[in-house]
Amino acid sequence: MTVGRPVERVDGRAKVTGGARYTADRTLPGMLYSYLVMGTIARGRVTAVDTAAARAVPGVVEVFTHENAPRLTSDQHFMPLQGTQIHYNGQIVAITVATTLEQAQEAAELVRVTYAPETPKAVIADALTEVYLPANQEVIVGDPTAGLAAAEVTVTQNYSSPPHHHNPIEPHATVAQWDGDRLTVHETSQGVVNAQRTFATTFGIPQTNVRVLAPYLGGGFGGKSPVWPHSLLNAAIARQLGRPAKMVLARSQMYSIVSHRAEFRQQVTLGAKRDGTLTALVHHSTQQLSRTSENMYSHSISSRMLYACPNIHTRQQGVRLDVPTSRFMRSPQMASHFGLETALDELSYQLGIDPVELRRRNYTDVNPTTGERFSSRFLLDCYKLGADAFGWSRRNPKPGSTRDGHEFVGWGMATEAHDHNANPSSAMVRMAADGTVLSQTATQDIGTGTYTVFTQVVADALGVPLNQVKVELADTNFPPAALSAGSGTIASVTGAVNAAALAVRTAVVQLAVSNPASPLHGVSVERIITQHGYLFSPDRSRRESYRAVMARHGAPVQNTSSMTNARGYSTGAVFVEVRVDPRYGRVRVTRGVGAYDAGRVMNHKTARSQVIGGFTWGIGNALMEHTVLDRRTARVVNPNLSTYLLAVNADVPEIDAIFVNKPDPVSTALGARGFGETPITGVPAAIGNAIFHATGRRIRDLPFTQDKLLY
Amino acid sequence: MTADSEYKRRTVLKAGSAAVTATLVATPAATPAAAAQTDSSSVDMTLRVNGRDHRLAVEPRVTLLDALRERLDLTGTKKGCDRGECGACTVLVDGRRIKSCLTLAVMRQNVEITTIEGLVRGDKLHPLQEAFIRQDALQCGGCTPGQIMSGVACISEGHTRSADEIREWMSGNLCRCACYPNIVAAIQDAAK
Known part of the structure; x- marks a missing residue:
């Protein structure tokens, strides 16, 4: 068995040598470069666009504005360049097309746009009277009012978090090439099948006429899930000009046209008995919406699914602002989870109950909203494994009780939880006639390890060595498969890969046992053992290699299988140590332990990397990451990586990842559950709770920047 | 763009590079008309990349990064931000790590440029490339070439005496999948 083992990434060599070709690495003969011009007002109209200077730049082939851009519609997004209306700052207002990148960029700077601007609203604070409840965004379980009345202790607090931007290191890129009415697109996509559908619908051509490829994706984190309008416009330009066209977004452009995590405010009210059992959980939130969409992605699922509480009220309100439409970003439930897990810490101090113990007392095997039993849940194990590894029992709960030199030391924890698609x-x-194996499916490896895990799955199902298996992904010529978002890739696709490999195994075994030329002739199919590239008789006295069986057969054996899986919920517990320098308000995270129930762990190496990645995102969200909007212009003032701060190497300590590793019995993915988004969710609260433990200061507004600790 | 348009990095780059390029070509002026005249003026140059001379003719304003990627098809070097903030474009110039987006190709003649493609010897990976795979110091791979080039330099600079020292000296290379502890482990491995 290789599943579960810490197998090295099979795409590692391609990625460490520069051999892996990403979307922006594609160059096609005769290819043109498209470059975007971004608007500079957030609300109003374009009154004129002067393209004369841009057109005069040598090499410029065309400049598109709302007046001459290809007419496109989208059923998913507001489509720019179709009229004069401006809905957010940084909207596409023109596209230059030239024979070199430099020419297109220069021309873009020379496009002159004039506007009739109106006053925009950029932040929730400026539109509090416009907050409303969109349809289907309220859930009430039991009687929350009665539950609060029955409480012996209550906590009510407000929490808030800023917008975030995905910022994958690979910018969004798209390369489109037409051949008659057939379109090939290299697209930075977390879902080539969805992308194929979008391109086909937009251009009114059959889906089979569109091929989308994304064999390597340089990070997505949700921001590369849909096909954004700029990709559709680039493909339309390629068609109109009759040449392939490539468009790569500048980093700054990624702060307005490829979505973000919405600004979020929330109020959490907890009612509890003196023993800590919850009697009511009321969670009201408000998140930013746009003028063109009321979709919201920061859901209060933790409040509805995590703890035993008979009376729950979640209400997810929105407010329309003159900003781009938000979307899901790695662990969308993190925003609301931060409020819940901080409120629980506040409750633990009010009650004088250890924060881990408080969570244990509210543990449930049953979904509190639906009453259904979880197919498997080992969260109590996570609390114990994590607390033991961290040394939690040695914690003196008194805030400010531990100092090391001039620094305050604090320990905090939180539950981690996220559902998956x-x-x-x-x-x-x-299996080819030479015994080598190829697996193809149109899902993606966005860095999480799909290539490697599916190689393991196929090798195990057939009983062949890993190096006999090649996996190919993210090409719509392959069988359709899931979007790589919502922690859904492994959960969705593993079952189909496994089923197809098992079917091939059965067919090849059949070929052997039914042929008198095989040493295994006459053995029943079910009794054959496959291992190390061989088929064995039950007592292993006789064997034949796959290679030999296939050589005799002289033709490939192939199977395509489909599978569905249930959605699931992966939980865990995270423990952190922080050191706070009171002179500067500087917080450093110096230790982290996470323990997780993700069902079966498919590959301990890649799963651990998911934990490290999630934990690091948690550090970023807790201590530094935030998009700043100028309230006057609704413009992002930090659209770059020197002022939108991500966690860097020096910000991240050693992180200990522990897995319960018990298969979920209902999961068709060999017992694995989706997991990638779980190990971020609790980290901001755990760090805030640790800061409180270190200093006695409770900060309820993310991120916990130095200014907030200094006043 | 309106009059209050933001100050663009390329404008800065042009202004800053004018003095350097002046000896090679006519100074690019800031006005559109003058720019139009000089834009077609490519410069013949030779870049020595991974031990091989590449002759190419590009405009003086072309960055080393874009010359590598768009002209020489050496796409292992990645463009993450195009303004020196992410480190994905890190290459070695005479053994020193630089961000290839912040230098012009025309300025980097007569030096040894090493990119990620130049680390392999035949079929044999560089010890740091091997260590990156062994320690799972990569996920999506978007930052990986830059991390490895930076790591090679970090080792040759001798900044590997402790994990903390590596963390500090590798903090110019962002990794959004966030493999940092594994990157530190890989560099420690390869530095042995």
Whole structure:
């Protein structure tokens, strides 16, 4: 068995040598470069666009504005360049196209746009009277009012968090090429099948006429899930000009046209008995919406699914602002989870109950909203494994009780939890006449380890060495499979890959036992053992290699299978140590331990990396990451990586990742659950709780920057 | 763009590079008309990349990064921000790590440029490349070439005496998948 083992990434060599070709690495003969011009007002109209200077730049082939851009519609997004209306700052107002990148960039700077601006609203604070409750955004379980009345202790607090931007290191890129009415797009996409559908719908051509490829994706984190309008515009330009066209977004452009995590405010009210059991959980939130969409992605699922509480009220309000439409970003439930897990820490101090113990006392095997039993949940194990590894029992709960030199030391914890997607998926496995195996499926590896895990799955199902298996992904010529978002890739697609490989195994075994030329002739199919590239008789006295069986057969054996899986919920517990320098208000995270129930762990190496990545995002969200909007212009003032701060190497300590590793019995993914988004969710609260433990200061507004600790 | 348009980095780059390029070509002026005249003026140059001379003719304003990626098809070097903030474009110039987006190709003649493609010897990976795979110091791979080039320099600079020292000297290379502890482990491995 290789599943579960810390197998090295099979795409590692391509990625460490520069051999992996990403979207922006594609160059096609005759290819043109498109470059975007971004608007500079947030609300109003374009009154004129002067493209004369831009057109005069040598090499410029065309400049598109709302007046001459290809007419496109989208059923998913507001489509720019179709009229004069401006809905957010940084909206696409023109596109230059030239034979070199430099020419297109220079021309973009020379496009002159004039506007009739109106006063925009950029932040929730400026539109509090416009908060409303969109349809289907309220859930009430039991009687929350009665639950609060029955409480012996209550906590009510407000929490808030800023907008965030995904900022994958690979910018969004798209390369479009037409051949008649057939379109090939290299697209930075977390979902090539969805992308194929979007391109086909937009251009009114059959889905089979569109091929989308994304064999390597340089990070997505949700921001590369849909096809954004700029990709559709680039493809339309390629068609109109009759040449392939490539568009790569500048970093600054990624702060307005490829979505973000919405600004979020919340109020959490907890009612509890003196023993800590919750009697009511009321969670009201307000998140930013745009003028063109009321979709919201920061859901209060933790409040509805995590703790035993008979009376729950979640209310997810929105307010429309003159900003781009938000979307999901790695662990969308993190925003609301921060409020819940901080409020629980506040409750633990009011009650004088240890924060881990308080969570244990409210543990549930049953979804408190639906009453359904979870198929498997080992959260109590996570609390114990994590607390033991961290040394939590040695914690003196008194805030400010531990100092090391001039620094305050604090320990904090939180539960981690996120649900995951499961979408119907299919996969092909083919054993060639030489015994080598190819598996193809149109899901993606966005860095999480899909190539490697599926190689393990196929190798195990067939009983062949890993190096006999090749996996190919993210090409719509392959069987359709899930979007790589919502922690859904492994959960959705593993079952289909496994089923196809098992079907090939059965077929090849059949070829052997039914052929008198095989040493295994006459053995029943079910009794054959496959291992190390061989088929064995039950007592292992006789064997034949896959290679020999296939050579005799002289033709490939192939199967395509489909599978669906159930959605699921992966939980865990995270423990952190912080050191706070009271002179500067500087917080450093110096230790982290996370323990997780993710069902079966498919690969301990890649799973651990997911934990490290999630924990690091948690550090970023807790201590530094935030997008700043100028309230006057609704413009992002830090659209770059020197002022939108991500955690760097020096910000991240050693992180200990522990897995319960018990298969979920209902998961068709060999017992694995989706997991990638769980290990971020609790980290900001755990760090805030640790800061409180270190200093006695409770900060309820993310991020915990130095200014907030200094006043 | 309106009159209050932001100050663009390329404007800065042009202004800053004018003195350097002046000896090679006519000074690019800031006005559109003058820019139009000089834009077609490519410069013949030779870049020595990974031990091989590449002759190419590009405009003086072309960055080393764009010359590598868009002209020489050496796409292992990545463009993450194009303004020196992320480190994805890190290459070695005469053994020193630089961000190839912040230098012009025309300025980097007569030096040894090493990119990620130049680390492999035949089929044999560089010890740091091997260590990156072993320690799972990569996920999406978007920052990985830059991390490895930076790590090679970090080792040759001798900044590997402790994990904390590596963390500090590797903090110019962002990793959004966030493999930092594994990157530190890989560099420690390869530095042995």
